[in-house]
């Protein structure tokens with residue numbers, strides 16, 4: 306990655322984490338075991354259209370974990386398990 310791309314990626318990662326933290330603080334209250342995931346754009350939305358490109362969201366289930374992603378927007382994802 307070029308330095309400018311790395312800076313952009315870093316800034317966007319921080320923004321996503323800050324927004325998610327704010328959302329979760331507001332919705333979880335004091336129940337730290339509550340799983341709030343419905344605000345995520347693709348998580349657990351396999352088969353539905355990607356909010357960015359409209360393609361189908363792919364979903365993999367393994368070891369009681371769910372991985373959801375868009376093959377168009379997130380190409381090259383390789384899961385080894």
Ligand SMILES: [Zn+2]
Pocket residue numbers: 355356357358359360375376377378379
């Ligand atoms: Zn997409």
